[in-house]
Every structure is written in structure tokens, then in C-alpha cells.
Amino acid sequence: MLIVSVGMIAGAIAATTVGLFALAHVPLPDTTLTLAMTAAVCAFALAEFEGRRGALPAFYGLTGLAFLAKGPVGLIPLAVALVFTLSSHGWRGIGRLRSGPGILILGLLTVPWWLVAFDAGKQNFVRD
Numbered sequence: 001m002l003i004v005s006v007g008m009i010a011g012a013i014a015a016t017t018v019g020l021f022a023l024a025h026v027p028l029p030d031t032t033l034t035l036a037m038t039a040a041v042c043a044f045a046l047a048e049f050e051g052r053r054g055a056l057p058a059f060y061g062l063t064g065l066a067f068l069a070k071g072p073v074g075l076i077p078l079a080v081a082l083v084f085t086l087s088s089h090g091w092r093g094i095g096r097l098r099s100g101p102g103i104l105i106l107g108l109l110t111v112p113w114w115l116v117a118f119d120a121g122k123q124n125f126v127r128d
Contacts, residue, residue, distance in 0.1 A: 064109025
């Protein structure tokens with residue numbers, strides 16, 4: 001599966017991509033968001049497909065970091081996990097996502113953001 005020529009071609013493409021190096025020097029939350037979301041989905045896959053229940057707190061923690069990077073869009077890994085679990089296990093499968101420490105970590109990372117956003121926008125936050 002690992003073919004050296006394919007790796008060399010991929011490396012050459014990456015090395016000649018100007019945007020890759022230009023954006024590497026610009027502090028954008030998108031790269032942090034992408035990293036955290038990708039790692040969160042990987043942690044979910046470890047928990048789901050390899051039975052590593054200890055990966056669920058990491059899943060929730062990484063989802064919380066993605067949320068801190070860019071706001072509510074960082075909750076996409078949670079939505080992905082919910083949709084996958086519902087489609088493959090039904091409503092009874094939701095219990096598979098239970099992780100007390102993980103949900104606590106997610107809450108600690110996300111609730112302050114909502115409180116600050118509500119305080120900054122007052123009634124406009126709720127109305128809009």
C-alpha cells in the first residue's frame with residue numbers, strides 16, 4: 001500500500017505549493033480548527049471501531065478545542081459522531097457516546113464562550 005513513487009510525487013506537489021508555505025506563517029484559526037476536528041474524529045474512530053473507550057474523553061476535549069478555535073463550527077465532530085451513531089446503532093446507540101469526564105471537559109471548554117458571547121451581545125445574541 002505504501003508506494004515510494006507516490007510518496008515522492010506527493011512530497012514534490014506539497015513542496016511546490018506556494019500557498020502551503022505562505023499560510024504556514026499566517027496565524028489563522030482555521031488550521032487549529034482543522035487539526036482539532038481531524039484529531040477529534042480520529043479519537044471517535046478509535047473509540048467506535050477499536051473499542052478504546054478511553055478515547056472518548058480525548059474526542060470531547062478535542063471537540064472543545066475546535067470550538068475554542070472558531071466557535072460553534074467546532075462542534076461538527078460531535079454532530080458527525082451523533083449522526084454516525086444514530087445511523088448505525090439507532091437511538092439506543094447514543095449511550096455509546098457517554099463519557100462523564102469527556103462531557104465535563106467539553107462543558108468546561110465551551111460554556112465560558114457562550115457566557116462571554118451572551119454578555120457581549122446582551123439581547124441581540126438571543127434575538128439574532
